[in-house]
Amino acid sequence: MAEAARQSYYDILGVSPDADAKDIKDAYRRAARRAHPDLGGSAERFHDIAVAYETLSDPRRRERYDAGRTPTPGATGGTGPGRTPGAATAARGGTPASRSATRTSAEDEEAARSAPxxxxxxxxxxxxxxxxxxxxxxxxxxxxxxxxxxxxxxxxxxxxxxxxxxxxxxxxxxxxxxxxxxxxxxxxxxxxxxxxxxxxxxxxxxxxxxxxxxxxxxxxxxxxxxxxxxxxxxxxxxxxxxxxxxxxxxxxxxxxxxxxxxxxxxxxxxxxxxxxxxxxxxxxxxxxxxxxxxxxxxxxxxxxxxxxxxxxxxxxxxxxxxxxx
Incomplete structure (x- = not known):
């Protein structure tokens, strides 16, 4: 998780912030295969990749996530020049497990009660x-x-x-x-x-x-x-x-x-x-x-x-x- 805390979701999937939906899906499949625990990866990394894909594949979540990120010019979503890992993490709203840039618990519950x-x-x-x-x-x-x-x-x-x-x-x-x-x-x-x-x-x-x-x-x-x-x-x-x-x-x-x-x-x-x-x-x-x-x-x-x-x-x-x- 220490490594994930220094990376943006784009870094985790290996795509640029302007990647389209297909690029994100293709990158997720590649990253998930590499990180699979049965293929020498780790459960923690596999989880980080899944959470990154969940966020970036959902237009609303991605918009909120991007709004919480303030990358420096020339940065690709990681810890750009002059930024500390802690500052980058705070700008993103926490580690990949954080939901502060997505929905609150009340919003989760409202969504769960919605018609399918x-x-x-x-x-x-x-x-x-x-x-x-x-x-x-x-x-x-x-x-x-x-x-x-x-x-x-x-x-x-x-x-x-x-x-x-x-x-x-x-x-x-x-x-x-x-x-x-x-x-x-x-x-x-x-x-x-x-x-x-x-x-x-x-x-x-x-x-x-x-x-x-x-x-x-x-x-x-x-x-x-x-x-x-x-x-x-x-x-x-x-x-x-x-x-x-x-x-x-x-x-x-x-x-x-x-x-x-x-x-x-x-x-x-x-x-x-x-x-x-x-x-x-x-x-x-x-x-x-x-x-x-x-x-x-x-x-x-x-x-x-x-x-x-x-x-x-x-x-x-x-x-x-x-x-x-």
Whole structure:
């Protein structure tokens, strides 16, 4: 992040401030491939590139961002002659994770409650990628049921129960007040790794990949990489699924959630301990949450993206195909 703090979004993507939309999209694809964690890059750099693209690909956000930048003559958006990194960062409104040059939280919430816009536009001569009767529905699919022997496994039962509880929670507490959000359950992509996801949330240009399970009593601990329950490691597949989904949808910002359900009458159970200074709001990490914080963090991630009230029909079509809808 120290390097990103000294760079403008244009520097991060490697384009000039007068680049057009196509140049920005092409540069994003190149930069994202180079920074992919599986190809020797870092999750932090990959995140910075995604945030830069989110801002510069949205005309309104780009205008606000440019208005907050005051580059010196001859500068290309970086730390021009006579400017310190701190001054450049302040002029831009902070690091790439900052939203001060874009929207406020109140504006995020207003956008999330807006009626959905469907993209790309369609007409009788150019029908939508998804039948409108499906595109208008917010909830699709159901958790995949195991075979007879799978039902005997405690781990499989915990996953299925968790996915059912997460689907019910999101339908009740998020979809009802976020008209453009689309929840697709039981997703399995036809990629080489046969990537699966319990639930996938789509809104605007952001996708949340969600794994869920129920847990026995006892605290969990999460440091951004390792999940422990009573000191014992817990295996989960979300980081791999996030990388695979990001590959499938390179123009979206993809992040992961692990939702752990405890006692049905206590949404804030189990307790999930994190180290001092751990940034729960960071989208560069997989988030591990209980039911009590799941909706708030997911909503914040989706609504703070560009045009959060858009339903991307081609993306939704692929998600529905992966769920067998």
């Amino acid at each position: 816009d469907y993209l790309p536009p369609f007409s009788p001569s150019s029908p939508p990628a998804v039948p409108l009767i499906l595109a208008g529905r917010q909830l699709h699919g159901s958790p995949r049921q195991p075979g007879m022997f799978g039902r005997l496994s405690h781990g499989v039962r915990a996953r299925i129960d968790g996915e059912l509880r997460t689907a019910a929670l999101l339908e009740r507490s998020l979809l009802a007040t976020y008209p453009a959000a689309r929840l697709v359950n039981g997703v399995r992509f036809d990629d080489p790794g046969r990537t699966t996801a319990g639930s996938v949330l789509l809104a605007g240009y952001r996708i949340a990949v969600i794994d869920s399970f129920t847990a026995s009593p006892g605290n969990f601990s999460w440091d951004g990489r390792s999940l422990l329950h009573q000191g014992r490691p817990v295996e989960f597949q979300v980081p791999r699924a996030v990388r695979a989904v990001q590959d499938l949808f390179p123009e979206c910002n993809v992040a992961g959630w692990v939702v752990i359900h405890g006692a049905p009458d206590n949404p804030f159970s189990p307790v999930i301990d994190v180290p001092p200074g751990f940034d729960r709001a960071s989208t560069t990490r997989v988030q591990v949450v209980n039911a009590g914080t799941a909706v708030r963090t997911l909503r914040s991630f989706l609504s703070s993206g560009p045009t959060p009230n858009v339903v991307q029909l081609p993306v939704l079509a692929r998600l529905l195909a992966a769920a067998g809808s």
